[in-house]
Structure formats: C-alpha cells, structure tokens
Amino acid sequence: MLNRSRGDNSAKLQPNVLFVTVDQWPGSLLGCAGHPVIETPTIDxxxxxGTRFSNAYSECPVCIPARRSIMTGxxxxxxxxxxxxxxxxxxxxLPTLAYTFGQAGYQTQAIGKLHVYPQRDRIGFDDALLAEEGRGALGGTDDYEMFLADKGYAGQQFLHGMSNNEYSWRTWHLPEELHVTNWTxxxxARSMKRRDPTRPALWHVSYTPPHPPLIPLASYLERYRARDIDEAYVADWALDDKRLPYPLRLARxxxxKLPAAQLAxxxxxxxxLCTHIDHQLRVLIGTLREEQILDNTIILITSDHGDMLGNHGLYAKRLMYEGSAKVPMILVGTADDQQVGCGVIDDRxxxxxxxxxTLLQLCGIAVPESCEGRSMVSADQRATFYAEALSGAKAMRMIRxxxxxxxxxxAGSIFQLFDILNDxxxxHDLSASPDHEHVLKRLQELLRDELYGEDLEAVNPDGFVGVDVPSSVVQPNRGLSGQRGLHYPAPPLQDPSVVVGGV
Known part of the structure; x- marks a missing residue:
C-alpha cells in the first residue's frame, strides 16, 4: 500500500515525468549544441x-504528423x-502516450498545444488546458483565450498583427505576464501544485513558440540587440531558383526572402522567444524542487520539428534539411538514475x-505492441533513419x-546527397560525385525499401522514375499565410479540413 504522507512520496511512487515540447525549434539552436549566439542556459x-541526443529527427517535420508520432510512438x-x-x-x-500512462495509474495533464481534432479531445489525458494559437474557429474552447478574457483582454491575442506562418516580427503587445509562454x-506549475500526492504524474507541457507569430517580450529581444547574429548560410546548389527541386521553388x-538586416x-x-522559454523552464524545475518531487522526476525536452530561418534562402518546416528535420532531444533521469546517464552526448x-x-521503459510500464519506436536508453539502435513529408509533386523523402x-x-526524381558528419x-551536394556513387546507390536501395502508397508509382524495377513537375505556381497569398484577427466576438466556425497557412 502506498504511503500517503507528502514527505516520502519520492521513495514510494514511480517516477514523475515532465515532458516538454516546443514548436519549430531547430536541433542546432542550443548553446550545448555549439550554437555561437543563442542563450539556453537551462537546457544546457x-x-x-542528462543525455543530449545529437542526431534526433522528426519523422515528418510538419506540426500535426509529428505530434501524432510523439503521442502514438x-x-x-x-x-x-x-x-x-x-x-x-x-x-x-493506437494507444496513446497519455492513455498508457493513465492505465498504469498515472495522473496525466496536458498544458499548451496538442493540435488534435476535435480540439478538446484529450487523447488519453485526464485533463487538458489548451493554447491552440487561435484555432477556436475549428470548434472547442481555448483555455488561454479564456484566461485573456478573464484578465480584461478578450479577443486581443493577435492584435500584434503578426501572422502564424510568416517572418515579420514585433515585440509582444500586452502585459508581459499575459504572453502565451508565461501562461503555459x-x-x-499550478497543475504540479494541485497534483494527487498519492499517484505519480505525467505533465506534458507544450509551448507554442518559437513558431511564428514572432512576438518576443521586449526584455528578451533587448538582450540580443547589441550582439552580432550568425548569418544565414547558402550553398551553391541553392543559388539558382530555376534549378531547385519543385517543392523548394514553391517554398521560395x-x-x-528577407534582406540581410531584416533577416538578422x-x-x-x-x-x-527561445531564451524566454528556456528561462521559464526554470520555474517548472523550481516548482518541482519546492514540491519535493524533482529528484523523482524524469525530464524530456524536444520539438516537433525545426525551422530553416533563412538558411539556403528557405524558411519554415516541411523540408528534409537539418534546420527543418533535426530537433533537440534532451533526457534527464531521476536522482538515482541508472539508465539515462549524466553529461552524455549520444549520437545514435x-x-x-x-x-x-523511452519514457514508458524508464517508468517501468509495458510498451504497447503498436509502438514502432525504440527506447533511447536501450541497446537497440537503428542503422538508418527515414523521414517523409507531403505527397504528390510536393513530396520529399529522406534517409540517413x-x-x-x-x-x-x-517531382522530376531529383536526388541530393550530403555528408552530414563532415558537412x-x-x-555540398555529392549526388553527382563519382567518388560517392556507391553511397548514392546504397542509400537509394534503402530508401526504396521504405516507400509505400503513392510513392510506389514513382518507382519501377529499373529505378526511380518520379512524377511530373507541375507547371502551376503558388497562388496569391491573399490571407497573409493564415493571419489571425480580432477574436472577440469569436470568429465563425470554419471547415476543419481546410489547411490554413500552407504552401
């Protein structure tokens, strides 16, 4: 029988889990990953x-598919x-992460962005407090917008005028404590204080930044104003728009394309926005410490995908380059951990x-047979990693x-080959290099084994034939990439199947 006294729960209960996701944060954008400018002292x-996994990728670097992979394994x-x-x-x-923890006796809470449909579907969590970036028009009540209304700012979340899918920016327009990062x-932290002390807990804390809109607090922007910013890098293969693969031309x-000063x-x-989140993580850790449960809490931090941030003249996600597909992955075990390690860089x-x-194994919970993932603290390591995004002529596939x-x-059956270890x-695109022809053919064979569905129509027994390159161009962006407006009174409901702000 569990001891219900508050003081010794950490010795009696299974580990708690603080599982943090951020949105659109590139894997290289960490001080501990060697970035020359970014300040991430807490994550560092x-x-x-704990352990930093230096080769962590999103199976599909797009918000909803990535979160499906997270929540179902x-x-x-x-x-x-x-x-x-x-x-x-x-x-x-597919049993979800939250459902599986719940079945094992955990109390489970989601805070922030879930990005599921219907929006109030808890996907196995006991409760969810949502900040869904203004998607109330899809049906469902947004807890963050209710919070703003309670504070006297009903419907004013987006009066900063910045779009959820563009790269214009300005500082936050409401009092600092009302920023979505602070609310999350x-x-x-309130959920941690309100936990049932007789049961272990899973907290999924999901921050919406640094995904646009780019609306940092003025105090955080100020700390970067006086310093040089690393410049975007552009390869020779990215200079000629007409020779780019079709999906890249669509993105361009x-x-x-921002001029150099605006890009900086x-x-x-x-x-x-990133440093703001990093500092707010300290509040969560401090709350766990003061509640006397930090030593018995596992912490995992990751992102759904990254952002190109102007590198190679490209922006946002969906792409298979490192800026878009690679994500942070930091894992910290409990104080008496014997599996995660301390100060480890794991390059699997x-x-x-x-x-x-991974989280289920660390908590001693059976992993559902439906899970295709591999525990990151086991000896079971993969030799290759496959990722994919979009379909038809917009499709992009990757194997490394x-x-x-x-x-x-x-579209056009174009290949690119990169030596990620040295480049x-x-x-440097090595796909036409005679010295790397054997590497190209080996990875092509491995890639072909991963293909399914409509992709099989783009290959035949002789090799990769691809699909036709469309002559169509991007339609005029009349909606400013899904720009939000005044949210009080609430916007009318819209068709939830319509994609807003996409290429």
Whole structure:
C-alpha cells in the first residue's frame, strides 16, 4: 500500500515525468549544441546532468504528423498522416502516450498545444488546458483565450498583427505576464501544485513558440540587440531558383526572402522567444524542487520539428534539411538514475516515435505492441533513419545513416546527397560525385525499401522514375499565410479540413 504522507512520496511512487515540447525549434539552436549566439542556459544545464541526443529527427517535420508520432510512438505510415490533415482524428487502434500512462495509474495533464481534432479531445489525458494559437474557429474552447478574457483582454491575442506562418516580427503587445509562454508555465506549475500526492504524474507541457507569430517580450529581444547574429548560410546548389527541386521553388515563392538586416532582426526575435522559454523552464524545475518531487522526476525536452530561418534562402518546416528535420532531444533521469546517464552526448539516430517507449521503459510500464519506436536508453539502435513529408509533386523523402543523408524529390526524381558528419550545413551536394556513387546507390536501395502508397508509382524495377513537375505556381497569398484577427466576438466556425497557412 502506498504511503500517503507528502514527505516520502519520492521513495514510494514511480517516477514523475515532465515532458516538454516546443514548436519549430531547430536541433542546432542550443548553446550545448555549439550554437555561437543563442542563450539556453537551462537546457544546457539539463544536458550536462542528462543525455543530449545529437542526431534526433522528426519523422515528418510538419506540426500535426509529428505530434501524432510523439503521442502514438508510430511512424506516419502507421498513424496515417504525412501531409498535415487538421480534421483527421487520432487513430482509435493506437494507444496513446497519455492513455498508457493513465492505465498504469498515472495522473496525466496536458498544458499548451496538442493540435488534435476535435480540439478538446484529450487523447488519453485526464485533463487538458489548451493554447491552440487561435484555432477556436475549428470548434472547442481555448483555455488561454479564456484566461485573456478573464484578465480584461478578450479577443486581443493577435492584435500584434503578426501572422502564424510568416517572418515579420514585433515585440509582444500586452502585459508581459499575459504572453502565451508565461501562461503555459503558470498553468503547468499550478497543475504540479494541485497534483494527487498519492499517484505519480505525467505533465506534458507544450509551448507554442518559437513558431511564428514572432512576438518576443521586449526584455528578451533587448538582450540580443547589441550582439552580432550568425548569418544565414547558402550553398551553391541553392543559388539558382530555376534549378531547385519543385517543392523548394514553391517554398521560395511562398515566403519572401528577407534582406540581410531584416533577416538578422528576425533571428534576434526568434532567439528571444527561445531564451524566454528556456528561462521559464526554470520555474517548472523550481516548482518541482519546492514540491519535493524533482529528484523523482524524469525530464524530456524536444520539438516537433525545426525551422530553416533563412538558411539556403528557405524558411519554415516541411523540408528534409537539418534546420527543418533535426530537433533537440534532451533526457534527464531521476536522482538515482541508472539508465539515462549524466553529461552524455549520444549520437545514435533517434526520432519522435522513440519518446513514448523511452519514457514508458524508464517508468517501468509495458510498451504497447503498436509502438514502432525504440527506447533511447536501450541497446537497440537503428542503422538508418527515414523521414517523409507531403505527397504528390510536393513530396520529399529522406534517409540517413550515421554519416550520409539522401533526399529524394519525386517531382522530376531529383536526388541530393550530403555528408552530414563532415558537412552539417549541407553545403555540398555529392549526388553527382563519382567518388560517392556507391553511397548514392546504397542509400537509394534503402530508401526504396521504405516507400509505400503513392510513392510506389514513382518507382519501377529499373529505378526511380518520379512524377511530373507541375507547371502551376503558388497562388496569391491573399490571407497573409493564415493571419489571425480580432477574436472577440469569436470568429465563425470554419471547415476543419481546410489547411490554413500552407504552401
């Protein structure tokens, strides 16, 4: 029988779990990963007392598919979304992370962004406090917007005028304590204080920044104003728009290329959002410490995908380059941990679907047979990692081993090959190099084994034939990439299957 006294719960209960996700944060954008500018002292410290997985990727670097992989421990092939389907429900036959923890006796709480349909579907969590970036028009009440209304700012979340999918920026327009990052932290810390002390807990804290809109607090932008910002890098293969693969030309046409000075300021705003989150994590850790449960809490921090931030003249996600597909992955064990390690850099290939089996194993909970991921603290390591995004002529596919990455664009059947170990910025395309022909063919064979569905129509027994390159161009962006407006009174309901702000 569990001892119900508050003082010795850590010795009696299974570990608690603080599982933090951020949105659109590149894996390289950490001080502990060697970035020359970004300030992430909290995450850096957590990496020093745990393990940083230096080769962590999103199976599909798009918001909804990535979160399906996180919550089910499965690949897009299994959970059914590699394109971004906002009205597709979580598969009923896949036990979720939250459901599995709940069945094992855990109290489970989600705070922030879930990005599921219907929006108030708890996907196994006991409760969810949502900040869904203004998606109330899809149906469902947003807890953060209710909070703003309670504070006297009903419907004013987006009066800063910045779009959820563009790279203009300005500082936050409301009092600092009303910023969504502060609200997410406050709501999570309150949940920790309101926990049932007789049961272990899983807190999924999901921050919406640094995903646009880029609206940092003025105090955080100020700390970056006086310093030089790392410049965007552009490879020779990215200089000629006409020779780019079709999906890259679409992206170039959709997002305006920023002049150097504006690009530097945009990065300052983006970095400011990241440092703000990093500092708010300290509040969560402090709350756990003061509640006397920090030593018995596992911490995992990751992102659903990254952002190109102007590198190679590209922005946002969806792409298979390191800036978009690679994510942070920091894991910290309990004080008496014997599995995670301390100050370890683990270079195995891991993905978002590995989170669920990892956390379950660390908590002594059986992993559902439906999970395709591999525990990151086991000896079971993969030799290659496959990722995919979008379909048809917009499709992009990737496979990498411990050294090389192959990207395939079915439209026109174009390949790119990079030596990631020696060329992490992907400056040199080796696909036409005679010295790397054997690498190209080996990875092509491995990639072909991963293909399914419509992709099989783009190959034949002789090789990769691809699909036709469309002559169509991007339509005029009349909606400013999904710009939000005044949210009081609430906007009318809209068709949830309509994709807003996409290329």
């Amino acid at each position: 410290h957590l990496a020093s007392i 499965t690949s897009p092939r299994r959970h059914g979304d590699r394109t971004f389907q906002p009205s597709l429900r979580m598969p009923a036959d 932290t406050w709501a999570a 046409d959709y997002w305006t 300021d945009m990065r300052r705003a983006f970095y400011a 290939l891991v993905g978002l679907r590995d989170i669920m089996p 081993d411990e050294r090389f990455k192959l990207i395939w664009y079915p 992490p910025h992907e400056m």
